[in-house]
Amino acid sequence: MLELHCHTTFSDGTLTPTQLVETAVQAGVRALAITDHDTFNGWEEAIGAAAKYDLEIVPGLELSTVHNHCSLHILGFYPNPQLLREPLQERLEGRKRRAQRMLEKLASLGYPLTLPEMGEGIAPGRPHIASAMVKAGYVQSSREAFDRFLRDEGPAYVHYEKFSIQDGIALLRSCGAVPVWAHPYLFRGGAVEEVLRELVEAGLMGVEVYHPSQSPQQQERLRQLCKEYSLLExxxxxxxxxTFEGSHSQLNMWHLPLSLLEPIKAAAQ
Incomplete structure (x- = not known):
């Protein structure tokens, strides 16, 4: 009944916050986190939409950092939006600069492209570019766009602007948020055990144990590490x-108990 990692049209999701709330209710979710990439602009709409249901909105975001030259995502739960607004604006501008550089690379490869207008506070990313490539007829699918052009180190790939795990965790902690390492086994810049040690030293408070990319064996290993370091799960x-291409996840797929949320609330400042 607990769902702590979801995206809306304010980043690279295909549902508006209102649509996500309605879908979550239908799936039996009782507490839903809005964790868009580098923005919290979907919270207000989601909270308004959830008011007529028995659904609690958990305010969050997924912060993009760089570690060992690879992207590492950190979820942050219950940040103070007033303290986060200005730093996130710079992260949002960085995402826009990154997207523009990828468009320039594609143009140099013979695939000129213009992204559709995005609303205020929406963070552009590779999925937006992939969708635009499909609409332009350059590729048959978003997966093809990633495989041929946008994958890590692909011909049109551009690294995130430098923002270390230490900087990211410090930012979240300074805003009262609970920082959690998102999908650890998707990280390609080092062994999970070694990177986790660095994250804990930087102030990490939790680990995303349950994620569609992680096998039961990996989940068990992460549970062990959480016990070892006294981290939240x-x-x-x-x-x-x-309609997000290539995704096989379903809302409430883990049927996680609401009891997991209580220590997160307690840890938020």
Missing amino acids: TGGSDYHGP
Whole structure:
């Protein structure tokens, strides 16, 4: 009944916050985290939409950092939006600069492209570019766009602007948020055990144990590490919507108990 990793149209999800709330209710979710990439602009709409249901909105975001030259995502739960607004604006501008550089690379490869207008506070990313490539007829699917052009180190790939795990965790902690390492086994910049040690030293408070990319054996290993380091356990479907290409996640797929949320609330400042 607990879902702690979801995206909306304010980043790379395909459902608006209102649509996500309605879908979550239908799936039996009782507490839903809105964790868009580098923005919290979907919270207000989600909270308003959830008011008529028995659904609690958990305010969050998924912060993009760079570690060992690879992208590492950190979920942050219950941040103070007033303290986060200005730093996140710079992260949002960085995402826009990154997207523009990828468009320039694609143009140099013979695939000129213009992204559709995005609303205020929406963070552009590779999925938006992939969708635009499909609409332009350059590729048959978003998966093809990633495989041929946008994958890590692909011909049109651009690294995130430098923002270390130490900087990211410090930012979240300074805003009262609970920082949690998202989908550890998707990280390609080092062994989970070694990277986790660095994250804990930087102030990490939790690990996303339950994620569609992680096997039962990996989940068990993460549970052991959480006990070893006294870290909070979280989980979610990383839901991007029913029409998000290549995604096999479903809302409430883990049927996580609401009791997992209480220590997270208690840890938030």
